[in-house]
Amino acid sequence: MQNAFGQPQSVLVLGGTSDIALAVVAKLAADRTKTVVLAGRNEERLAAAAATLKAAGATTVELVAMEASDPSSAAATVDAGIAAAGGSVDLVLIAVGLLGEQSTTEDDPSATIELFDVNLTWPAAALAALRTRLIAQGSGHVAVFSSVAGVRVRRANFSYGSTKAGLDAFTIGFADSVRSSGIKVQVIRPGFVHTKMTEGMKEIPFTTTAEVAADNIVKGLGSSAEVIWTPPILKAVFLVLRHLPAFAWRRMPG
Amino acid sequence: MSSPRELLTGWGNTAPSLAVVERPRSDSEVTSALQHDRVIARGLGRSYGDPAQCAGGTVVSNRGLWHLSPIDPDTGLITAGAGVSLDELLAVSIPAGFFVPVTPGTRQVTIGGAIAADIHGKNHHVEGSFMNHVTRLRLATPSGDLEVTPESDPALFWGTAGAMGLTGIVTEATIRLLPIETSWVSVDTERFENLDGVMDAMATGDHRYRYSVAWVDCMTSGPRLGRGVLTRGEHATADMLQGKAARSPLAPPGGTLLTVPITPPSGLLNRLSMSAFNEAWFRRAPKKADGELHSIGAFFHPLDGVAWWNRLHGHRGFLQYQFAVDDAHGDVVRRAIEVLSSERVPSFLAVLKRFGPGNPGPLSFPLEGWTLALDVPIGPPQLPSVLDRLDEMVAEAGGRLYLAKDSRLSPEMFATMYPRASELDAVRHRVDPDGILSSDLTRRIGLTPPA
Ligand SMILES: Cc1cc2nc3c(=O)[nH]c(=O)nc-3n(C[C@H](O)[C@H](O)[C@H](O)COP(=O)(O)OP(=O)(O)OC[C@H]3O[C@@H](n4cnc5c(N)ncnc54)[C@H](O)[C@@H]3O)c2cc1C
Numbered sequence: 228m229q230n231a232f233g234q235p236q237s238v239l240v241l242g243g244t245s246d247i248a249l250a251v252v253a254k255l256a257a258d259r260t261k262t263v264v265l266a267g268r269n270e271e272r273l274a275a276a277a278a279t280l281k282a283a284g285a286t287t288v289e290l291v292a293m294e295a296s297d298p299s300s301a302a303a304t305v306d307a308g309i310a311a312a313g314g315s316v317d318l319v320l321i322a323v324g325l326l327g328e329q330s331t332t333e334d335d336p337s338a339t340i341e342l343f344d345v346n347l348t349w350p351a352a353a354l355a356a357l358r359t360r361l362i363a364q365g366s367g368h369v370a371v372f373s374s375v376a377g378v379r380v381r382r383a384n385f386s387y388g389s390t391k392a393g394l395d396a397f398t399i400g401f402a403d404s405v406r407s408s409g410i411k412v413q414v415i416r417p418g419f420v421h422t423k424m425t426e427g428m429k430e431i432p433f434t435t436t437a438e439v440a441a442d443n444i445v446k447g448l449g450s451s452a453e454v455i456w457t458p459p460i461l462k463a464v465f466l467v468l469r470h471l472p473a474f475a476w477r478r479m480p481g
Numbered sequence: 482m483s484s485p486r487e488l489l490t491g492w493g494n495t496a497p498s499l500a501v502v503e504r505p506r507s508d509s510e511v512t513s514a515l516q517h518d519r520v521i522a523r524g525l526g527r528s529y530g531d532p533a534q535c536a537g538g539t540v541v542s543n544r545g546l547w548h549l550s551p552i553d554p555d556t557g558l559i560t561a562g563a564g565v566s567l568d569e570l571l572a573v574s575i576p577a578g579f580f581v582p583v584t585p586g587t588r589q590v591t592i593g594g595a596i597a598a599d600i601h602g603k604n605h606h607v608e609g610s611f612m613n614h615v616t617r618l619r620l621a622t623p624s625g626d627l628e629v630t631p632e633s634d635p636a637l638f639w640g641t642a643g644a645m646g647l648t649g650i651v652t653e654a655t656i657r658l659l660p661i662e663t664s665w666v667s668v669d670t671e672r673f674e675n676l677d678g679v680m681d682a683m684a685t686g687d688h689r690y691r692y693s694v695a696w697v698d699c700m701t702s703g704p705r706l707g708r709g710v711l712t713r714g715e716h717a718t719a720d721m722l723q724g725k726a727a728r729s730p731l732a733p734p735g736g737t738l739l740t741v742p743i744t745p746p747s748g749l750l751n752r753l754s755m756s757a758f759n760e761a762w763f764r765r766a767p768k769k770a771d772g773e774l775h776s777i778g779a780f781f782h783p784l785d786g787v788a789w790w791n792r793l794h795g796h797r798g799f800l801q802y803q804f805a806v807d808d809a810h811g812d813v814v815r816r817a818i819e820v821l822s823s824e825r826v827p828s829f830l831a832v833l834k835r836f837g838p839g840n841p842g843p844l845s846f847p848l849e850g851w852t853l854a855l856d857v858p859i860g861p862p863q864l865p866s867v868l869d870r871l872d873e874m875v876a877e878a879g880g881r882l883y884l885a886k887d888s889r890l891s892p893e894m895f896a897t898m899y900p901r902a903s904e905l906d907a908v909r910h911r912v913d914p915d916g917i918l919s920s921d922l923t924r925r926i927g928l929t930p931p932a
Contacts (some may be wrong), residue, residue, distance in 0.1 A: 228925035231495035231530060231800050231888035258865065259785045259891060262931070314683070314932035315537070343577060365536030366498035368919075372771045409497040446862065451797065 228317065231313070232258040233411070233449050235317030239308040241293065241353055242323035243267035246422035247370070249276050250441035251320065251448075256284035258271045260318075266293040266304050266310045295323045295345040302353035303399065305360065315364045318448070319357060321350050321371045325387075325426050332386045339386060347389035351397050358401070361410050368411045370448060371398040378465050382477060402453060415444055415455045433458055489540060492791050493529040494744075494798035495859060495888050498536035498921055506545040511621040511650055514541045522646045525566060526593030527587060529801045530888025531921035532645040533594075538919070543593040546652050552577055557658040558616065563593035563651040568734075568785075573715040575733050575777070579658035580716065582614035586832070588734065588782050593651045598885035599643040599845040603692040603781070606835040610847050612642040613840055614657045614700075622649035622912035635841070640908040642842030645884050647918050647928065648908060663730040664722065665717040666692070666780040669717040670770045672763070676707025676815055679833065680851075683711065684811075687835050691715050692780070693777070696830040698763060699855055700756045702822045707815065709833065717774055726774070734778035735786070747795030750858055752827040759830055794858045799889045802868060803854035804881035805836060805847060813878045815849050817871050821855070824867045831855035843901035846883045854886065884922065892927030 229235050237261050240248050243265025252263055263285045267273045270290070277288040289311035293304045309316050325345045332338045350371065361367035364454065376384055377391030395414055402412035419434040435443075440457045447455030456462040468476070486499045502523075503514040514520065519538030526533055534540065543564040550560040557579055561570060567581055568588035573852070574580065583595070583602045590600065596618065601610045608614075617630045620641065631638045641648045671677045671691075679695045687693045690713035697709040719730050726732075784790055792805075806813045814833065821828060832854045836847040857864065872894045876883065880891055881898035896902070909916075919929035 228536070228921050228931070229496050230890075230925060231493060231798065231859060233496070234865065234889075236925065275829070312932070362499070363537055365538070366496070407488070411500055450883065451863075453660055 228368065235368065236260060237262040237264075237312045237316050237318045237467060238318045238320065239264045239266070239312055240320045240322060241266050241304065241308065241350070241374075242295070242321065243290070243293075244269055244272040244276060245322035245324070245372070246437045247420055247440050247444070248320050248322035248425070249279065249416060250437045251444050253283040254284075254441055254445045255318075256280055260284070261286045262289075262312055263287070264289045264291055264308045264316070265447065266291040266308050268295070270291060293323075295349040296341055298344055298348040298352045301349050305353050305356040309344065309360060316367065316372070318368045321353060323344065323350055323374065324424075326384075327387050328388055329384050342386055343390055346387070347393045347397075349393055354398065354401050358405060360389070362405065366409055368413075368448070370413045370415055370444075373398065374414050374415045375456075375465065376418050377379050378416065379469050379476065381411055399453065407470035413447065413453060413455055415457070416461065417457045419445075419462045420457075422474060433461060433464070487540075489523070489526070489534045490798070491526055491528045491530050491533060491888065493800045493888055494791060494794070494796070495532050495800065496921065498531070498534045500535045500538055500540040502540050502542055504542045504545045508619075508621060508652055511541065511546070511652055511912070512626070515621060515623055515917070516540065518917060519919055520917050522563075522593055522597070522650045524564070524591030524597075525589050527590045527594065528598065528885045530886065531925065532597075532884060532923075534921040535919065541650055543591055543650070546593075548653070549573060552579055552658060557660060558655055559658055560653060560655045561592050563596075564591055566591050567595065569758055569897060571777075572733050573699075574658055575661070575664050576731050578660055578662070578731060580661045580777070582608065582657060582659050583611045586782060587785055589785065592654050592656070596641060596651050596654060597644065597646045598883075599840070599842055599847075600885070601814055601834075601836070601847050603694045603834065605847055606687050606837040607691055609837060609840055610642070610845060612639070612842060612845065614658060614661060616655045618648040618654040619652045620912070621652050623915065623917055624912050625637060625899035626652075626694065627912070636908050637912065639841040639845070640843065642840060643845035643884065644842075644856050644905060645844070645922060646920060647905070647913075647923060648800065649912055649918065661716045661731075662719040663717045663726075664732050664734065664777050665721055665722060665726060665730070665774045666695050666714040666777060667717045667721055668712055668714040668773050668775045670767055670773065670778060671711045672709075672766045672768050674708050675705055676709065679707065679709040679711055680811060680814065682835070683743055684808075685833055687713065693835065695833040696762075697818070697833045697853070698759045698827045699818050699821045699826070699831050700752070700759055706822060707818045708763060710763065712729050712780075714775070714780060721772075721774065732776075734776065734782065736851050743791045744796050747797040747858065747860055748925050750794055750827070752825065755827045762830065778796055797859040799856055799858040801856050801886040803852060803883040803886040804871070804875045804876060805850060805852040805883070806878045807850035809850075809924065810880060811851050813874055813880060814853050816874060820867060820871060820874075824863055826861060826864060826867055828855045828857045843904040844884070844899060846881065846885070848881070850880075852883075854883070884926075887922070887926075890926050892925075895926035895928070
């Protein structure tokens with residue numbers, strides 16, 4: 228159960244090899260989180276993550292197989308994840324995502340389909356599955372990783388950015404739909420974070436490490452904010468960027 | 482088929498959860514309310530945290546179990562339905578010349594809640610907790626309805642004390658009331674510039690009073706750390722009253738004066754406004770005054786004058802931290818206040834009381850020594866870890882937290898603080914073999930399985 232501070236005792240991570248999500252769970256494990264379920268594809272990385280989380284304080288870490296390129300499997304993965312957590316779960320982190328390579332994706336219909344399947348359709352199906360299950364369990368908290376790339380989509384990564392824009396909008400509507408049931412849903416909008424996903428890419432302003440992002444996110448999870456920005460300054464930055472005229476926006480570096 | 486469900490919280494407005502709420506009006510309706518997978522009772526929701534919540538399950542409101550027997554004038558015994566509130570009971574008993582044997586800081590609690598938490602009042606140091614004054618109860622359990630007295634089934638009777646509903650649903654109880662001549666309390670007040678003064682006076686003089694409580698300021702530091710106001714009293718006798726009061730010596734306690742209609746934004750009560758309040762309140766108290774007459778309401782239930790004052794803490798809610806330590810570890814009181822003050826935790830005046838010996842209940846909270854309770858708004862980022870540190874201090878001293886106030890204790894800490902919890906296993910197995918009784922609290926602290 229969550230306590231008065233919203234600290235969860237059990238966490239299910241959909242996309243359980245995400246660096247940022249794991250850094251978040253490691254911090255939660257130092258507080259009240261003792262049971263963690265990681266759903267992911269890469270068994271080796273999942274096993275390594277499980278060891279890290281145990282060292283951080285988790286007593287039970289269960290692993291569940293997941294295939295995000297097949298959205299029809301989302302509901303089964305959610306069920307397996309909740310079962311592995313013991314039948315109910317306090318916090319679900321949805322952290323599935325591919326970055327994709329814009330220059331190849333934009334001319335490749337099947338790569339575009341895969342990107343949307345993994346980044347948008349699978350998570351949306353998982354949320355649909357979670358909706359009834361969380362309402363049935365009578366409490367719960369979901370946090371969905373979006374991205375600042377979806378706040379205003381850019382030429383440089385519009386495929387990725389638009390999957391996140393879709394997921395971000397879906398999650399905000401979803402949050403409103405379960406608010407009266409006491410289910411808390413938050414969108415996480417990280418800026419550029421140094422992780423394996425962004426390896427070798429050029430840094431842009433306000434780049435942080437997974438560690439710093441995790442600190443901001445853990446703080447956000449304990450708050451009543453609908454959107455968790457990391458670093459928090461991006462909230463103000465995007466207030467401006469969102470309203471830049473299109474010609475200026477197109478010239479933004481990065 | 483889906484019944485309508487309600488979103489429930491405790492008095493602190495934290496960690497809401499959804500449950501079907503059943504409102505039985507008879508023992509047989511209670512029995513059918515117990516035919517669910519997961520069930521817990523609820524009174525007036527005055528516990529601060531999550532003990533009267535049951536996420537995804539069924540919450541059984543006791544408020545429909547409302548009946549009162551006449552008071553036996555010789556013994557003071559009364560039999561009340563579990564849903565009767567102390568407010569409702571006092572409205573009947575005071576004019577008849579009887580007071581409840583134990584009252585918490587609010588009259589808005591039910592008999593069921595008083596038993597489940599085994600509540601204590603300002604008289605614990607001489608008269609013990611609520612269950613010490615209960616002579617019999619009726620308990621609806623998944624294994625059937627039971628008549629329980631301390632003689633017929635001591636394990637179940639004392640197992641129910643402080644077990645927060647885990648042994649079944651109390652449907653009625655017989656309680657021994659205290660005869661009184663007036664509805665006034667004769668009060669001695671003393672103001673102290675620091676904690677040592679308060680604690681000395683209590684340790685050496687409390688035995689001379691039936692009621693004693695000190696209000697302590699946890700936002701001061703240095704030489705004025707823990708300054709406080711000690712109020713001690715005894716029910717006034719008829720010959721102490723004059724004028725109007727003498728003409729109606731047994732006037733019932735007053736009603737509500739104000740209601741907080743909506744929830745303002747969190748942050749209204751912050752460090753600044755709270756320390757200003759504490760200062761004003763401290764200055765208002767007399768340095769020393771003896772034999773002042775206070776009404777029962779003013780002395781025992783000062784906050785009941787403002788209905789739903791909990792809303793003042795805003796949408797994030799608040800919590801109460803209450804612990805008890807024995808006399809050998811009275812220094813934990815000082816150290817706790819030092820931590821709260823140096824970590825700049827905003828809090829209203831804390832309540833400091835002396836406890837007399839505890840009763841046999843394995844989960845009953847009071848233990849002989851000291852208890853400190855303080856309200857804190859949710860919000861300060863350092864709060865979760867500061868309270869975890871206090872838990873360590875309290876546990877190390879062999880002390881414990883009060884479950885009726887808790888909303889954040891971990892299973893590990895609960896196990897350390899209540900080493901006798903396993904004594905309840907046999908009783909629970911007898912009355913609830915399938916383990917259907919559970920609450921958000923019992924799942925959170927590991928008294929029942931988490932899922
Ligand atoms: C302003 C304020 C001051 C307070 N001061 C004190 C104080 O001085 N001393 C003190 O001891 N406490 C104090 N309390 C706490 C309060 O007395 C307890 O939390 C009490 O249990 C609340 O009763 P309730 O009817 O609201 O029960 P709820 O909060 O609704 O429920 C409390 C527990 O009782 C169980 N329960 C309720 N009815 C039944 C039943 N029929 N059968 C079995 N279990 C049942 C519930 O399952 C739950 O576990 C204070 C609370 C407030 C808000």
